Amino acid sequence: MVVFDKPHALTDAPMHYCPGCTHGIVHRLVAEVIDELGIEGKTIGVAPVGCSVMAYNYFACDMIEAAHGRAPAVATGVKRADPENHIVFTYQGDGDLASIGMAETVHAAARNENITIIFINNAIYGMTGGQMAPTSLPGQVTQTSPYGRDVKQCGFPIRVCEMLSELDGPEYLERVTVNNVKNIRQAKKAIKKAFQNQIDGKGFSLIEVLSSCPTNWGMTPKAALEWIDERMIPYYPLGVYKDRSAQEAQDK
Amino acid sequence: MAEKVLMKGNEAIAEAAILAGCRHYFGYPITPQTEIAAYMAKKMPKIGGTFLQAESEVAAINMVYGVASTGMRVMTSSSSPGISLKSEGLSYLAGADLPALVVNVQRGGPGLGGIQPSQSDYFQATRGGGHGDYHMIVLAPASVQEMASLTVKGFELADKYRMTSMILADGTMGQMMEPVSLDFEASQTVEKPWATTGTKMSRPHNIVNSLFLQPDELEKYNFERYERYKRIEETEAMCEEYMMDDAEICVAAFGIAARVSKNAVDEARKMGIKVGLIRPITVWPFPKAAFAKAADKVKAFISVELSMGQMIEDVKLATSCKKPVFLCNRAGGMIPAPEQVLASIKEAAEIGGAN
Numbered sequence: 001m002v003v004f005d006k007p008h009a010l011t012d013a014p015m016h017y018c019p020g021c022t023h024g025i026v027h028r029l030v031a032e033v034i035d036e037l038g039i040e041g042k043t044i045g046v047a048p049v050g051c052s053v054m055a056y057n058y059f060a061c062d063m064i065e066a067a068h069g070r071a072p073a074v075a076t077g078v079k080r081a082d083p084e085n086h087i088v089f090t091y092q093g094d095g096d097l098a099s100i101g102m103a104e105t106v107h108a109a110a111r112n113e114n115i116t117i118i119f120i121n122n123a124i125y126g127m128t129g130g131q132m133a134p135t136s137l138p139g140q141v142t143q144t145s146p147y148g149r150d151v152k153q154c155g156f157p158i159r160v161c162e163m164l165s166e167l168d169g170p171e172y173l174e175r176v177t178v179n180n181v182k183n184i185r186q187a188k189k190a191i192k193k194a195f196q197n198q199i200d201g202k203g204f205s206l207i208e209v210l211s212s213c214p215t216n217w218g219m220t221p222k223a224a225l226e227w228i229d230e231r232m233i234p235y236y237p238l239g240v241y242k243d244r245s246a247q248e249a250q251d252k
Numbered sequence: 253m254a255e256k257v258l259m260k261g262n263e264a265i266a267e268a269a270i271l272a273g274c275r276h277y278f279g280y281p282i283t284p285q286t287e288i289a290a291y292m293a294k295k296m297p298k299i300g301g302t303f304l305q306a307e308s309e310v311a312a313i314n315m316v317y318g319v320a321s322t323g324m325r326v327m328t329s330s331s332s333p334g335i336s337l338k339s340e341g342l343s344y345l346a347g348a349d350l351p352a353l354v355v356n357v358q359r360g361g362p363g364l365g366g367i368q369p370s371q372s373d374y375f376q377a378t379r380g381g382g383h384g385d386y387h388m389i390v391l392a393p394a395s396v397q398e399m400a401s402l403t404v405k406g407f408e409l410a411d412k413y414r415m416t417s418m419i420l421a422d423g424t425m426g427q428m429m430e431p432v433s434l435d436f437e438a439s440q441t442v443e444k445p446w447a448t449t450g451t452k453m454s455r456p457h458n459i460v461n462s463l464f465l466q467p468d469e470l471e472k473y474n475f476e477r478y479e480r481y482k483r484i485e486e487t488e489a490m491c492e493e494y495m496m497d498d499a500e501i502c503v504a505a506f507g508i509a510a511r512v513s514k515n516a517v518d519e520a521r522k523m524g525i526k527v528g529l530i531r532p533i534t535v536w537p538f539p540k541a542a543f544a545k546a547a548d549k550v551k552a553f554i555s556v557e558l559s560m561g562q563m564i565e566d567v568k569l570a571t572s573c574k575k576p577v578f579l580c581n582r583a584g585g586m587i588p589a590p591e592q593v594l595a596s597i598k599e600a601a602e603i604g605g606a607n
Contacts, residue, residue, distance in 0.1 A: 011457075040451065040453060041450050041451050041452045041453040041454070042450040042452070043450065044321075044322075044448050044449075044450060046318075053463060054463070056457075056459045056461055059457070060451075060457055061450070061451060061457055062448035062449065062450055062451055062457050062458045062459070063448065063457060063458075063459050063460070063461075064318070064321050064448055064459075064460040064461070065348075065459070065460065065461040065462065065463050066314065066317070066344075067314060067317075067340055067341065067344050070310065070311070070314035070317075070341075073306070073310075073311040073312075073314035073315050073317075073318065074314045074315070074317050074318040074321070075318060076304070076311075076315050076318060077276070077278070077314070077315035077316060077317060077318020077319040077320075077321070077322075077326070078318040078319070078321060078322055078448070079318075080276065080302045080304065080315075080318075080319065081276065081318065081319045081322040081324050081326075081449075082322065082324075082449070085449075085450065086322070086449070086450065087450075103307050103308060103310075103311065104307070104310075104311050104314070106307075107306075107307035107311065
């Protein structure tokens with residue numbers, strides 16, 4: 001008999017996320033994977049500034065809150081402190097990972113740092129109330145692009161997986177989403193692979209999760225999930241962008 | 253006495269750090285401290301340690317934050333412009349009560365400044381540097397021997413008080429060679445039950461954090477931290493007093509400025525001027541008691557600095573402005589000559605009414 005239960009790697013603390021936000025789903029997937037791999041006792045999570053800054057209250061493993069954008073550097077330190085016994089993941093938003101922390105992201109990937117990154121791309125700064133993110137879509141209305149993102153004035157969105165896939169360093173890059181059951185199952189598979197890669201010593205794995213922000217998008221939760229299909233996936237196609245081990249096996 | 257070896261100040265710091273049990277170093281190249289990184293790059297792989305050249309100073313200090321979170325001894329080093337970049341991390345280390353050692357081999361500023369020795373990061377070091385209410389323990393070596401011994405001391409104090417220790421050196425200290433003894437007592441270590449090393453499923457999770465949205469809670473942590481700072485000020489201040497017993501003029505100087513000043517004091521003594529020197533070894537905590545005591549005896553103070561006059565404010569505060577405090581300084585990478593300090597001593601002796 002299968003009993004639906006809360007993962008052990010999640011605490012009982014009530015989450016502060018807005019209704020309809022997909023952070024809760026992704027938290028749960030990460031926690032389920034930690035449970036299934038039996039690594040809670042050796043896992044250390046790093047959550048920097050953003051909506052998930054208080055993730056330290058929700059994950060039952062040891063947790064570190066980091067400065068804005070610096071999680072990959074902090075995770076590098078934690079991992080290198082005891083590479084055999086530390087499983088390290090970061091949980092970062094788009095502003096954090098792709099704007100203020102881009103240097104840390106790119107260089108951790110280039111070093112093939114043996115860590116797991118969960119990257120929440122919801123095309124907006126949530127915590128500060130809905131400003132334009134490095135992943136906001138062309139024309140997207142936010143508090144700081146009130147007339148729609150004008151690419152002539154403020155540039156184009158950044159496709160993180162595609163960009164990092166040009167580096168020799170990273171082991172695994174995949175973009176997933178959690179806007180329906182099928183996609184959630186695929187997202188969990190990707191997250192599990194990203195942790196397994198670290199356990200196997202394969203190196204840097206980043207899972208980009210297209211997520212919704214009903215509050216700051218000004219939509220109902222249902223409309224926000226549909227917006228992922230209609231607007232985000234066309235710009236940010238789902239799929240595996242790099243799987244070095246699989247590629248190497250194929251090349252042999 | 254153990255055998256002495258001839259070493260550069262920067263190398264002495266690196267070797268002493270290894271002897272103190274530091275196995276993780278993160279840095280970024282910047283003159284005049286790069287020998288520390290070069291030394292670590294050579295040594296760490298041979299002893300199972302980590303040397304990593306970070307992509308920036310910002311990343312390096314956050315790698316330090318990561319290792320410090322696990323309770324292991326860790327360090328980074330830089331020079332003035334690089335320390336400005338690290339200041340965000342220094343604030344976070346303070347807010348999360350993490351121990352670490354940070355070396356600043358100062359050069360002239362502001363901006364890109366120059367690469368010659370300076371002491372113009374005194375305010376930045378003693379007042380914290382980053383945002384928020386906090387201090388670091390700031391140690392100011394005046395010899396290659398102290399570059400080594402204060403590095404060991406810095407790690408011990410950082411662990412003891414769960415805070416950052418900074419070695420505030422300058423380009424001269426970093427580059428000059430002197431005989432040094434590296435025969436240290438086994439470095440004291442402390443238990444760190446707060447460290448995030450994995451729960452092993454045997455304890456509740458540990459959290460390293462500097463975010464407290466409830467103002468009363470954040471206030472509580474600030475008050476607790478300042479109780480700790482008060483204890484440090486009462487027990488850890490260090491200075492060297494030289495010829496202060498009958499002194500009527502007191503020179504205040506640290507680091508290379510103190511070495512120059514000592515020569516000037518010797519010369520002035522030959523001329524019959526009763527002058528002594530107080531050399532702060534910790535600039536935070538500032539050795540207030542020694543200065544307060546001197547203020548009741550001497551007629552004037554002279555602060556000798558490689559800056560536009562920063563420590564002078566602490567001398568005035570420590571002495572409650574009871575006696576005049578003169579400034580004798582060079583800036584921008586220039587070092588005062590003993591003759592300049594001697595001239596200041598003579599001037600102070602006349603104005604202060606000494607002799």
